[in-house]
Amino acid sequence: MVAGSTDAKPVLSVSGLKFAYDQSSKQESNYAISDLSFAVSQREIICILGASGCGKSTLLNLISGLLKPLSGKIELAAHNGNRRPIGYIFQQDALLPWRTVEGNLMLATEIFKDINKSEAAERINQYLSTFHLNQQILKQYQSQRSGGMRQRASIIQSLMFNPDLLLLDEPFSALDFYTKLRLEGEFYQLIKERNKAAILVTHDIEEAVAMGDRVFVMKTGGIVTREFAIDLGPDRSPESARGTPAFGELYRAIWAELQAVMAL
Amino acid sequence: MNSVQQKSATRFDLLLYPIPAILFLLVWYAYTLNNPQRQFIFSSPEQVISAFVRVVQSGELFHNACVTVFEAIIGFGLGTTGGAVIGLSLWYSRVVARVAQPYITALATVPIFALAPIIIVWFGIGILSKVALAFISTVTVAIVQSYQGSLSVEPRYLKLMQVAGASRWQTFKLVVVPSSLIWVINAMKLNIGLALLGAFIGEFISAEEGLGYMIVKASGVYDMATVIVGVLTLIVIALVLTALVTRLERHLLRWRVA
Numbered sequence: 150m151v152a153g154s155t156d157a158k159p160v161l162s163v164s165g166l167k168f169a170y171d172q173s174s175k176q177e178s179n180y181a182i183s184d185l186s187f188a189v190s191q192r193e194i195i196c197i198l199g200a201s202g203c204g205k206s207t208l209l210n211l212i213s214g215l216l217k218p219l220s221g222k223i224e225l226a227a228h229n230g231n232r233r234p235i236g237y238i239f240q241q242d243a244l245l246p247w248r249t250v251e252g253n254l255m256l257a258t259e260i261f262k263d264i265n266k267s268e269a270a271e272r273i274n275q276y277l278s279t280f281h282l283n284q285q286i287l288k289q290y291q292s293q294r295s296g297g298m299r300q301r302a303s304i305i306q307s308l309m310f311n312p313d314l315l316l317l318d319e320p321f322s323a324l325d326f327y328t329k330l331r332l333e334g335e336f337y338q339l340i341k342e343r344n345k346a347a348i349l350v351t352h353d354i355e356e357a358v359a360m361g362d363r364v365f366v367m368k369t370g371g372i373v374t375r376e377f378a379i380d381l382g383p384d385r386s387p388e389s390a391r392g393t394p395a396f397g398e399l400y401r402a403i404w405a406e407l408q409a410v411m412a413l
Numbered sequence: 414m415n416s417v418q419q420k421s422a423t424r425f426d427l428l429l430y431p432i433p434a435i436l437f438l439l440v441w442y443a444y445t446l447n448n449p450q451r452q453f454i455f456s457s458p459e460q461v462i463s464a465f466v467r468v469v470q471s472g473e474l475f476h477n478a479c480v481t482v483f484e485a486i487i488g489f490g491l492g493t494t495g496g497a498v499i500g501l502s503l504w505y506s507r508v509v510a511r512v513a514q515p516y517i518t519a520l521a522t523v524p525i526f527a528l529a530p531i532i533i534v535w536f537g538i539g540i541l542s543k544v545a546l547a548f549i550s551t552v553t554v555a556i557v558q559s560y561q562g563s564l565s566v567e568p569r570y571l572k573l574m575q576v577a578g579a580s581r582w583q584t585f586k587l588v589v590v591p592s593s594l595i596w597v598i599n600a601m602k603l604n605i606g607l608a609l610l611g612a613f614i615g616e617f618i619s620a621e622e623g624l625g626y627m628i629v630k631a632s633g634v635y636d637m638a639t640v641i642v643g644v645l646t647l648i649v650i651a652l653v654l655t656a657l658v659t660r661l662e663r664h665l666l667r668w669r670v671a
Contacts, residue, residue, distance in 0.1 A: 213572075213576045214575070214576065215572060215575060215576065233576070233577075233578050235576060236576070237572065237573070237576040239569050239572070241569065243569045243570060243572070243573040245570060245587075245588065245591070245592075246668055246669070247591045247592070247594070247666075247668045248591075248668075256577075256587070257577070259583075259587065260574075260577055260578070260579045260583055260587070261578075290668040291668075292668065292669070306573075310577055
């Protein structure tokens with residue numbers, strides 16, 4: 150399928166990817182992912198929509214290395230050091246509850262001794278301001294914070310590993326509407342300004358159109374039935390995108406495609 | 414609002430706590446009053462108090478209690494620590510865990526009473542055999558609980574470590590061990606009673622000191638009052654040790670109440 154925007158460096162390239170949970174099965178109908186190819190570039194956000202169990206999360210697990218593909222290639226752009234340049238953010242935050250927020254954010258420095266602690270502390274400060282969080286939360290435990298704050302901290306936790314590509318599995322679905330809107334905006338800005346890339350799995354068409362540069366509609370078997378390019382102007386934000394006339398049209402077109410896919 | 418309600422409930426509870434004990438004492442007192450026959454079988458509150466004063470003054474109670482507490486605590490410490498280390502390590506290898514399982518189950522189901530004579534023959538009638546019995550009573554609980562804890566780690570924490578590229582040892586150290594701490598502390602709570610039981614059974618069977626020895630000796634001469642003093646002392650020791658573990662729990666798991 151089509152590669153991302155032209156001037157940006159590629160971050161991920163997937164070609165001929167196949168996967169089945171029952172690896173002995175040769176039947177194509179049992180494939181969770183059947184022959185998927187696409188690429189992601191820097192500053193690009195890909196949103197994947199589809200019914201539950203269609204293979205969205207399986208795809209993220211394959212890209213992150215949690216699952217091994219049956220065949221096909223997953224190529225990640227070269228990265229400094231031997232670390233996998235990927236961050237994975239789940240629906241629920243993955244903050245370790247027995248550590249303070251700071252302890253969680255510094256986790257990367259404990260796993261990789263080559264990450265400098267004072268530089269890490271500096272980066273934490275930068276990310277805190279990106280996500281409008283204050284210093285006080287660093288000394289607190291996760292249980293003392295709201296869902297939105299926890300998810301922000303969880304994103305920063307992933308960013309501390311300095312990934313090029315962020316994989317997000319319905320990260321905003323458990324949040325209230327206003328928190329979700331704010332967090333979407335902050336996250337969008339982060340990807341664009343820091344030259345990251347993201348693959349966002351969601352059930353929310355509105356979120357997909359507001360955040361995505363491309364939206365994939367997926368059906369059972371991990372087959373992308375249609376890809377929508379979202380062009381809502383150069384200086385868009387998820388919030389401003391929602392007010393444009395094209396937004397409604399895209400929403401309807403994607404909804405129609407989803408309905409067709411789910412009826413199959 | 415909620416915390417205020419909880420606080421007043423606790424204060425109210427404090428007033429209620431002694432009521433069953435006072436009722437029991439009154440019934441006991443009335444039942445045995447001026448009846449030497451019943452006093453011989455059931456003793457009486459007054460006799461228990463005078464027996465208590467006697468064994469305190471002679472130093473007998475303090476010495477025997479110290480011996481039992483020492484045996485139980487050493488057995489408890491070795492059993493719980495050793496069991497937790499073994500149980501958590503089983504996380505490393507599913508094969509070893511599978512092979513070990515029937516042995517652990519076997520060890521856990523053998524009544525400590527059945528093992529006691531063997532242990533006393535092996536380790537003698539001194540303190541060592543009681544420590545060994547307290548150890549055997551506690552080690553299996555610690556193994557089972559901590560292994561269960563290592564299997565109950567929230568999957569997304571493991572995913573986080575795996576995606577980050579953490580080694581197995583780092584995952585063990587940074588996620589599995591701290592996450593299993595709740596289970597290890599639960600094992601500690603269960604093990605206090607079991608360690609005391611192990612030490613006590615050892616003393617009961619063959620010993621020259623300790624609360625078990627004191628109780629057996631007193632019951633041999635139908636000195637019910639001293640027997641009851643021994644039992645009450647055991648209860649107090651168990652309560653104090655449990656309170657200590659609860660404090661430790663509050664400290665180690667402070668993030669839960671935070």
